[in-house]
Amino acid sequence: MLESKRKVCVTGASGFLASWLVKRLLLSGYYVVGTVRDPENEKKLGHLWRLEGARERLKLVKADLKEEGSFDKAIFGCHGVFHTASPVLKPASDPKEEILGPAVEGTLNVLRSCKKNPCLKRVVLTSSSSTVRVRDDFDPDVPLDESSWASIQLCERLQIWYALSKTLAEKAAWEFCNKNEIDLVTILPSFVIGPSLPPDLCSTASDVLGLLKGETEKFQWHGRMGYVHIDDVAACHMFVYEHKSANGRYLCSSTVVDNDELASLLSTKYPSLPIPKRFEQLNRPYYEFNTSKLKSAGFEFKFKTIEEIFEDCISSLVDQGYLPSF
Ligand SMILES: NC(=O)c1ccc[n+]([C@@H]2O[C@H](COP(=O)([O-])OP(=O)(O)OC[C@H]3O[C@@H](n4cnc5c(N)ncnc54)[C@H](OP(=O)(O)O)[C@@H]3O)[C@@H](O)[C@H]2O)c1
Known part of the structure; x- marks a missing residue:
């Protein structure tokens, strides 16, 4: 019994971002119920069971965004819910079925379980900086913020289905939580870089690997x-969960650069x-992000420059055999 x-x-829980969050939560002494689509898939879940504290404080429960009520069991009895699951793939043929439906209806499905x-004390939803950025009517001299x-x-x-799915899902979450008095905080990460704990690379990590090759x-x-x-x-997900005064949306991004500068x-x-x-x-329009809301709440980014952000990602791609050693 947890x-x-x-x-x-x-x-x-087995995703790129969620695996790091589970790792941090376990290291901080939390009891974690992770939802996964296939709890029997040892290849996909082995890295979670190897995390420190997992054997004592991690439980994995089957749940699918497309199945109404399938999160009830996992969420019941939890004080906090971190909703990270969402399709990040580029849809093959049917964006509604493959990405928009699971993101929007799936989020409402999770919130109905909440x-x-x-x-329940608080829900932390992983949204995306694309929900702030994909517009063409802003002043490039004014950094974009959570408003x-x-x-x-x-x-x-422009058929940017991912940004559309995240925008519609976050808007639906705010509407549902405001109506039902659920304490919601959303995190809007930009492009996330780092070592992959799962053995298979997620779609953004594969894009990074492509660039490096x-x-x-x-x-x-x-x-x-x-x-x-x-x-x-x-760390930012845990920070807003643990800080009572956290509220609304939080952009989570260290630096903004053009492709040429990055390369x-x-x-x-x-x-x-x-x-x-x-x-x-x-x-593409020039923009910067204003992350002062998160920083003035007391959060400090550990990795600030492009070089710092990419360093252990590149080392781990070498260690995992995705890149030749150099
Ligand atoms: N990576 C980035 O640069 C980035 C930037 C901003 C925001 N985000 C957000 O961060 C979150 C995690 O993304 P990620 O980069 O970690 O990608 P990821 O590794 O592909 O993780 C996505 C997770 O969503 C789950 N999922 C997808 N469809 C599902 C469904 N129908 N039912 C249940 N679970 C489902 C996946 O489960 P399976 O393992 O079973 O497929 C996986 O665990 C997403 O909300 C994404 O929008 C990511």
Whole structure:
């Protein structure tokens, strides 16, 4: 029986970001109920069972965003819920079925389970900086902050399904939580970089690997991007959970750079990697992120520069055999 006082649920526990969050929560003494789609999949879950404290304080429960009520069991009795599960893939044929439905309906599904849980204190939802950034009507001289929302019309017109899914899901979450008096805090990470605890790389980590191997194709569309280290993102989730006064949305991003600048910084530090020197100019708007809300609440980013953010990611790609040693 898990002790309920410091018991929290992490949805999508085996994912890239969630695995780091589970690691941090266990190290801090929490009892963690993680939801996964296939609790029998040892290859996908072995890294979670090897985390310090996992044998004593981790429980994995089956749940799918597409199944109504399937999070009830995992969430019941938890004080906190970290909802990270959401499709991050680029849809193959049907964006509604593959990404929009699971993200939006799945989030409401999780929140309905939260509503049934009398112990619930706070829900922390992993949103995305794309919910702030994908718009074309802002002043480039004014850094974007949490008051900005992506344009649904622009996301639809440019078929940026991921940003659309995260924007609609976060908006739906705010509406549901306001109506049902659920304490919700959302985290809006930019592009998350760091060593992957799961053995298979998630889609963003595969894009990074492509860049380091000299491909421009997959990385090209990112254009100008904010970057943040995975450990800072995990720490930020715990920070807003544990700080009573935390409220609303929090942008979580260390630095914003253009593709060209990113490539130049990384090629200088790793001259033997075939990182592309130049990218096609995509005519994307210039922007910066204003993360003062998070910093003035007392959160400090541990990894600040591109070099710091990428360092252990690149080492772990070498260790895992994805990149040749250099
Ligand atoms: N990586 C980034 O740069 C970044 C930036 C900003 C925000 N985020 C957000 O961070 C969260 C985690 O993303 P990630 O980068 O860690 O990617 P990831 O490794 O692919 O994790 C996504 C998780 O969602 C789960 N999931 C997907 N569809 C599901 C469904 N129908 N039912 C239940 N679970 C489902 C996956 O479960 P399976 O393992 O079973 O597939 C996986 O655990 C997402 O909300 C994402 O939008 C990521």
